[in-house]
Amino acid sequence: MISRDDVVHVARLARLALTDAELETMREQLNAILSHIDALRGVDTAGIEPTSHAVPQFNVVRDDDPRPCLSVEEMLANAPDRAGDFFRVPRIIEE
Amino acid sequence: MNWDVVIGLEVHAQLTTRTKMFCGCPTTFGAPPNTQTCPVCQGMPGTLPVINRRAIEYGVRTALAFECRVNAGCRFARKHYYYPDMPKNFQISQYEEPLAEHGALEIDLPDGRSRRIGIQRLHLEEDVGKLVHEGTLETAQSSLVDFNRAGVPLMETVSKPEIRSPEEAAAYLRAFRAVLVYLGVCDGNMEEGSLRCDANISLKPAGATELGTKVEIKNMNSFRNVQRALEFEMKRQAEALDRGERIVQETRLWDADRGYTRSTRSKEYAHDYRYFPEPDLVPLKLDATWVEQIRAALPELPRARRQRFVAAYGLPAYDAALLTQSRALAEYYEAAVRGFPQPKLVSNWVMSELLRELPGDDERAIEQAKVTPTRLAGLLRLIEDGTISGKIAKTVFETMVRTGEEAAAIVRREGLTQMADAGALTAMVSSAIAANPRAVEDYRKGKTAAGKAIVGQVMKASGGRANPAMVSKLVEEELEKITKR
């Protein structure tokens, strides 16, 4: 089942800062859920196509026609940190 | 130790559709920050993508030009990673079912050889926004994000690892770009970022079959830099391997100013992109008839056109290459030849005079050139029938570029008709000789080059209009007469 290292790794992928206690609780809860989900593994799905759309459709496209953009003000109105007409983010450290 | 170089190139081309891949925002370059966005391309909650049909068409067109198999069905997938230039923190791309696969590009190398480089796959995706760092990425305390570019359609093409030298890589890129520009799907501007290239390079012992560890090289913003970066990296890896070191699988950035590649501190494991099929988009089933219509409408591609110019016009390979660098230029040349059927002469004029004024790969500039092919032909006819000399014709050309007038009109207005009257010319020759005793003395001493100085004087005195051949002959005759007296 899920190890603590797995949980740490997934929390990193998901960008969630969890305390040690939270990581442990999460590990337990995820394991409980996964043990129920594991019932799926026993289902015989040989030759079955996956469903990615409940009501199958194809070829939905649009024409290359411009639509009005929103103004800078509207787009930046919710910005947590705005610098001029840009969104500002703290220092980016390559992973 | 002899090492074989194995290079693969990944090219991202921005498509010249009017709107973005999944929304109706315009794709024009250089707009003020965050003025070309909408809730969809900014990834606002609740928004949904819708595929731009023209982007698919451009992708199919390109795939066919590269002899790829266009897949009957394809779909989009989400590629997850966190980065501030990606509004949704996933990119809508294609993964297991790309638009096209297994094509090839023929390239011609400077030494005359040609090679066929395989193309593994071609797929469509959305571009990301732009980050502006105060300083460099490494030192900046904060960065600024502009989402104008986010969502612009990108076509990613991955070559097979069949390129065998940095020189070949540059040739592949040039040829690749020429095709895209010919097809009208991309403007191929590496400086502006509409064409981007990443490379994978590895070394293996000469003749071995197993590939070495590959290193990804990014941040090469011109053909020349691609070649320089790969040359550096090749050397770096060879030296390391010769020292018995292991090559680390990593991404390195090319630093053009300092001329080296450096590690980006990224860890050795690959990103876990957690691909899954994009649930907000339904799959595409490409109609075979539609694909055939696109194939039928493909223009003559650069290489084929180059070969035809050599065969049909008897042009040297160099001329053919220059003249076919853009579709507009090639068409310009052919129109000019139709008006003045001397291919080599027209080629010389186009290559030296026209291309001095206009960049040959700027489709629009060529199409809008004031010196149209018909007008150029008109100018060449005036030289041929002796109305003006070739030299005068060059100044006429410059005026034509400025004013857009017909050559004949300019010649008439400025009185540039060539002087070919023997009597008048003889008089001018005599004056020039009389005014240049030293040149005469030099000539007497055997420096025949002094005659040229006299010719020059006569040309100057005539405002360049004297028929140079006649002047040369008269000067020579006169000087001979004087010095042999």
Added chain:
Amino acid sequence: MGATIHELTAAYRRGETTPSRVTDEYLARIARLDDRVGAYLTVTAEHARAAAHAADERYRAGRPLGPLDGAPIALKDVFCTKGVRTTCASKILENFVPPYDATVVERLAGAGAVMLGKTNMDEFAMGSSTEHSALRVTRNPWDLARVPGGSSGGPAAAVAAGLAAGSLGTDTGGSIRQPAAFCGVVGLKPTYGRVSRFGLVAFASSLDHPGPIALDVVDTALLLGVIAGHDPMDATSIEAPVPDYAAGLEQGVRGLRLGVPDEYFTRGMDAEVESAVRAAIDVLKGLGATLERVSLPATPYALATYYVIAPAEASSNLARYDGVKYGLRVNGHDLIDMESKTRAAGFGAEVRRRVMLGTYVLSAGYYDAYYGQAQKVRTLVRRDFDAAFGRVDLIVAPTTPNVPFKHGEKTDPVQMYLNDVFTIPADMAGVPGVSVPCGFTQTGLPIGLQIIGRALDEATVLRAARAYEGATDWHTRRPPLS
């Protein structure tokens, strides 16, 4: 109070009252009662009055826009409303004001509906009790100590308590039908793609369904008629024409074949729920429908399948909440630190759990075993319905295995997930399903009957629901709130 939309608009047409007067009455009732019910997160009084005023004019001129003109409606706070806070009941969007309207919001406004406000929900629609809202507690109007169901607990409670005449919710694993059952009102999950998702803040893209919650089937049909239909902004929306749902409602059930699925009457389900639902099925039989046993054998796996697919898609859809462009930001010493702290602070426990679970099942090495396998089992669930609908026209079943439980009673996540066993399959298959009130427990808690139909056959689903409603009066009862 407790009037239906069609009663109200009939009164408007007869000149007995006006949209403005009714809107004021609703706003006053909200001011008086919502402290106890807790349905609303944002009340848009000015907005509502302006819309009502415009509706007044139209009725005065004898030119109302249609059957929804002037109807006071509440919207689950998962639909983007331009200029009006849209929170998804999450701290991470607590102050987010969208610059655009969801398509369904535009359509309702275009029909003259008066938006009273945005209602509470489980955070990002993840939950079955509305207890996972980060912003407010919503109580079941029939028993304030109990939950209204979820995730559309706010809309269902608002309608049940007379704090709105109708509402829009969303259903991903049962989140319209289950709260409708718990609150004694009607809730319809349409066919997937029947109603546009543009502007609906995504939880699980292939499972999210916007739909109406109302006091009776007539209102439900009226609301559906306005919001349904193709939307070029949603590539998964269906182009099929929208029938006049209201027109076909009174055809009765004579001759309709109803399937009773073995797997939906499970050991351990509440006895009162089972007996009320069986009695309801008998009513339908008495009205001329024929009954047949059917089996949907993949049903036991549907829950597990859902709890792979929904969290996977959710983890992807919620990746965008990172403190960069909108929403909460918690400062950090660098970008990754900022994003991680923001998301940890902004997402509640259930959301974090599902994001982690979803990220895990999509991560390298696990895709085939979990997500890939779940998508295939999903096909089996769809095939079950296809096969059943080869023999019957509708499937009738309980909506939930249980009755509304007390706040704080279900703390184990897995126990909470079991609320959705009977509703999840219809989401997986994308087929339409409605819950209508079909009785009460001895202690006065509502029970819901579920009717499921073929894809795009909302008309038959509604027709059967209307027939049942016409033969009973459960839908006329109102909770004892004063």
